Amino acid sequence: MLLIELFANWTRAAAFAALVLAIGVYRWMHFKQCDEKFPTMAPTGTLKTMAALASGDNPWFILRTAQSIGVSVFRLPLQFLWGPMFVVVGDAKLARTILADKSTAKPDSIGSSDYITNGARSFASANGSFWHVRRKGVSPAFSSSHVQRMNAVAVAKCDKWIEERLKPLIDEGKSFDVGNEMLDLLLVAICETAFEYTISPMEVKMFKHEMEIVLLEFLFKAHFQPWRKVLGRLLPAHRRARLAAKQIQNLSFRIIEAYKKLDNPTQGTIINLVMCNQAYKNDAERAADITMMLFVGHDTTANTLAFTLKELAQNPRHQEVLRRSIHEDDTQAPHQLESVRNTIRESMRLLPVSGAGSLRVTGKDFVTKEGKLIPAGSITILSYFSMLHDPSVFGKDYSQFNPARWEKATPEMNQAFLPFAAGRQNCVGQSLANAELNCILPRIISQFELTVDEPGHCDCFFSIKPGKYCHNINTVSDLASSERF
Numbered sequence: 001m002l003l004i005e006l007f008a009n010w011t012r013a014a015a016f017a018a019l020v021l022a023i024g025v026y027r028w029m030h031f032k033q034c035d036e037k038f039p040t041m042a043p044t045g046t047l048k049t050m051a052a053l054a055s056g057d058n059p060w061f062i063l064r065t066a067q068s069i070g071v072s073v074f075r076l077p078l079q080f081l082w083g084p085m086f087v088v089v090g091d092a093k094l095a096r097t098i099l100a101d102k103s104t105a106k107p108d109s110i111g112s113s114d115y116i117t118n119g120a121r122s123f124a125s126a127n128g129s130f131w132h133v134r135r136k137g138v139s140p141a142f143s144s145s146h147v148q149r150m151n152a153v154a155v156a157k158c159d160k161w162i163e164e165r166l167k168p169l170i171d172e173g174k175s176f177d178v179g180n181e182m183l184d185l186l187l188v189a190i191c192e193t194a195f196e197y198t199i200s201p202m203e204v205k206m207f208k209h210e211m212e213i214v215l216l217e218f219l220f221k222a223h224f225q226p227w228r229k230v231l232g233r234l235l236p237a238h239r240r241a242r243l244a245a246k247q248i249q250n251l252s253f254r255i256i257e258a259y260k261k262l263d264n265p266t267q268g269t270i271i272n273l274v275m276c277n278q279a280y281k282n283d284a285e286r287a288a289d290i291t292m293m294l295f296v297g298h299d300t301t302a303n304t305l306a307f308t309l310k311e312l313a314q315n316p317r318h319q320e321v322l323r324r325s326i327h328e329d330d331t332q333a334p335h336q337l338e339s340v341r342n343t344i345r346e347s348m349r350l351l352p353v354s355g356a357g358s359l360r361v362t363g364k365d366f367v368t369k370e371g372k373l374i375p376a377g378s379i380t381i382l383s384y385f386s387m388l389h390d391p392s393v394f395g396k397d398y399s400q401f402n403p404a405r406w407e408k409a410t411p412e413m414n415q416a417f418l419p420f421a422a423g424r425q426n427c428v429g430q431s432l433a434n435a436e437l438n439c440i441l442p443r444i445i446s447q448f449e450l451t452v453d454e455p456g457h458c459d460c461f462f463s464i465k466p467g468k469y470c471h472n473i474n475t476v477s478d479l480a481s482s483e484r485f
């Protein structure tokens, strides 16, 4: 009896394996036969590609691969059996078409970032009606009046940072880690403006440290080693990351509790809209969106600001030109100056924090300008880094920091400039980010001259960011501040 059952099971298993193999071989032959129809395959090998995508080299690897095969849209050797085709899109026009398509959405695997929020879904990682009502609910917080209010607080925090942190450093003749300083500054600012919460220095330290642990485990290791999600609990690093996610969630719960105790909460803030939105089932769902906003709302803006200051410190000529324009042009407020905006644009072009790109699953077929087919259901990596480093658009000096290039921006340059993505699931906070960047940069540059102490390096870890303990910047002189500030 046992023997018959075992035989039956073995027969079924063998039949199943044969079916899987047959489908796999059929798919492989099908794609092989139609190879010409699809974008060129990157000659990088599956393991090397997976390792490169999971490393800090990710956007540079994509750019080098595109340059080596001479096309901006190509396949990655990551398609297994009946899995989706992986296509890198470094063509801005096609990327905009994909982002604008209503049947195209973020892949469900982005839901793995729900681990950041301790398992609860956040709208930044979701699609469909769950995403829609939450996005719609929070959008009014980024209207121009709220952005002005939030920005005024961010600027006041910057002035406080200058007085209490920067000036004492200058007096002591010390340099500072610009990446770290900007993260602290923007985290304090977003807590106060978006959540009416005064975050303590201990909480700032905890949030940054624990978030790094969470991102490393869940966005990097677990993404490229999927078995970690199943067997993770056996690994100390995985258990530690779960604890870190819990600590971060607790901070979001504290923010919610503090809000509930406010006598007269400001209307229209992010927390106010989240708390009043009936679409949330409970505070755990609210905490997930708060965590996500807290993270994406400070990390991206802070690193953009850090890169801009670093580029200016490394390019004294551009720094001087910018400073002079701020002091000499009294027809406009500093944040409205073309020179300020061009400097930030150029920094976002050269080191776009979102450079690793957006992921989208195509809801229909797309065709590249070379006539190659990207079939519906493909996972596209819209590589903003490649678009912004395209010599045919930005010229031979595309790897140089040159804000003046935007004075005569071509339509192709504007088309390639997608730091906030586009379409329905673009960056909801871009008006706030732009306001903060345009106001804080002139505030610092008009008063201080920056030089680089330690050049450091760039890393890609979720976003492109300054590598740890680098980009130390010296403020060599405390210039007399202009009356306009």
Ligand code: HEM
Binding pocket: 106, 123, 124, 125, 135, 292, 293, 296, 297, 298, 300, 301, 304, 353, 354, 357, 358, 359, 419, 420, 421, 424, 425, 426, 427, 428, 429, 430, 432, 433
């Ligand atoms: C320089 C600063 C910033 C950059 C470069 C940036 C970039 C981006 C990009 C490229 C996306 C789309 C991601 C994708 O396609 O998967 C995005 C989404 C998002 N951003 Fe930003 N962002 C910045 C600042 C902010 C700020 C200040 C906030 C809020 C306070 C914010 C909140 C969000 C949210 C909630 C989403 C998800 C939107 C959705 O799925 O509907 N971002 N951001």
